[in-house]
Amino acid sequence: MTDPSPAAPQPLFRTLAVIGPGLIGSSILRRARQDGTIAAELVACDVEPDVCRRVRDLDLADRVEQDALRAVADADCVILCVPVGAIATVGAMVLPAMKPGAILSEVGSTKQSIIGAIAPALRADIAFVPTHPMAGTEYSGPDAGFATLFDDRWCLLTPLEDTDPAAIATIETLWHRMGARTRIIDPAHHDRVCAIVSHLPHLLAFTICGTADDLADETRSEVLDFAASGFRDFTRIAASDPVMWRDIFLNNREALLEMLARFMEDAQAMARAIRWGDEAFIVDRIERGRHIRRSLLENRQA
Numbered sequence: 001m002t003d004p005s006p007a008a009p010q011p012l013f014r015t016l017a018v019i020g021p022g023l024i025g026s027s028i029l030r031r032a033r034q035d036g037t038i039a040a041e042l043v044a045c046d047v048e049p050d051v052c053r054r055v056r057d058l059d060l061a062d063r064v065e066q067d068a069l070r071a072v073a074d075a076d077c078v079i080l081c082v083p084v085g086a087i088a089t090v091g092a093m094v095l096p097a098m099k100p101g102a103i104l105s106e107v108g109s110t111k112q113s114i115i116g117a118i119a120p121a122l123r124a125d126i127a128f129v130p131t132h133p134m135a136g137t138e139y140s141g142p143d144a145g146f147a148t149l150f151d152d153r154w155c156l157l158t159p160l161e162d163t164d165p166a167a168i169a170t171i172e173t174l175w176h177r178m179g180a181r182t183r184i185i186d187p188a189h190h191d192r193v194c195a196i197v198s199h200l201p202h203l204l205a206f207t208i209c210g211t212a213d214d215l216a217d218e219t220r221s222e223v224l225d226f227a228a229s230g231f232r233d234f235t236r237i238a239a240s241d242p243v244m245w246r247d248i249f250l251n252n253r254e255a256l257l258e259m260l261a262r263f264m265e266d267a268q269a270m271a272r273a274i275r276w277g278d279e280a281f282i283v284d285r286i287e288r289g290r291h292i293r294r295s296l297l298e299n300r301q302a
């Protein structure tokens with residue numbers, strides 16, 4: 001007699017609720033649907049009736065609710081995937097309706113202000129595990145998500161000092177099943193790192209597009225006709241959602257302003273080198289950029 005085939009792993013959760021099934025939330029739902037070992041039941045909830053309708057049409061969840069309290073009532077895990085500015089409000093609203101022993105998580109792009117705002121509303125019988133999947137696109141909404149979004153990307157976890165280690169391990173397993181690698185980091189460190197690698201680049205992209213637009217009379221057709229390379233790369237991230245990025249900038253104010261000030265000093269130094277024809281300085285700065293790009297590509301291939 002042959003050995004029976006190994007049993008499929010138990011689903012991580014009986015019921016998983018995703019609040020805000022936009023780009024990130026719908027990608028989580030799609031992967032959970034495809035994977036089959038994440039939750040026996042998927043619940044989606046959004047304030048926007050059009051989003052609820054679309055999530056039903058796309059069949060992304062077993063149950064779609066407009067009322068967040070109904071959505072979380074049976075959930076073993078609730079993931080808040082709403083804009084950063086709404087996470088604390090939605091968290092405070094759903095916490096009293098959650099099951100004892102359930103896990104509350106969220107995917108916001110900033111961490112310190114969210115943790116500071118949710119901590120006072122926390123219950124002793126609910127573990128709170130903040131996360132930040134370092135993956136996304138410039139698109140929003142339930143149609144923009146896809147099941148492979150998190151493959152080989154980092155998901156950063158910033159648990160509180162007293163967060164139940166078992167809940168942290170469960171959320172790490174969730175993200176591994178989403179295809180991601182995980183790392184636990186300090187929330188303040190997270191906000192500084194993201195200010196330089198994500199928030200400042202977006203700020204620069206929005207600004208450069210604004211500057212080009214201000215020059216529209218002078219450059220009208222050229223911007224569109226000749227924007228073949230560098231400028232086009234900036235326009236991709238500049239197409240990102242304004243509400244999402246307003247919230248990120250305002251919620252990571254301190255770290256972002258510090259990185260912007262450093263950037264402006266460095267840009268001034270480059271301007272000075274160009275003015276005085278300091279060839280060595282200009283070449284050194286460009287070499288550093290090439291070096292960073294090369295290591296990024298090497299790491300991706302590894």
Ligand SMILES: NC(=O)C1=CN([C@@H]2O[C@H](COP(=O)(O)OP(=O)(O)OC[C@H]3O[C@@H](n4cnc5c(N)ncnc54)[C@H](O)[C@@H]3O)[C@@H](O)[C@H]2O)C=CC1
Pocket residue numbers: 019020021022023024025045046047048051068081082083084086090107108109110132133134135136137138139140141142241244248
């Ligand atoms: N877009 C990206 O590339 C990434 C975004 N994030 C974070 O993920 C979160 C979600 O971002 P996206 O998926 O891009 O946004 P999205 O705009 O695609 O989806 C957000 C959804 O939340 C819903 N929503 C807003 N307020 C709500 C409320 N009070 N109750 C219920 N639903 C509500 C909206 O109707 C929308 O459907 C944000 O906090 C963002 O900072 C994290 C990593 C990458």
Ligand SMILES: O=C(O)C(=O)Cc1ccc(O)cc1
Pocket residue numbers: 108109133134135136137138198237
């Ligand atoms: O589209 C891009 O280039 C991104 O950088 C997506 C992104 C946006 C916000 C995040 O917090 C993480 C990733």
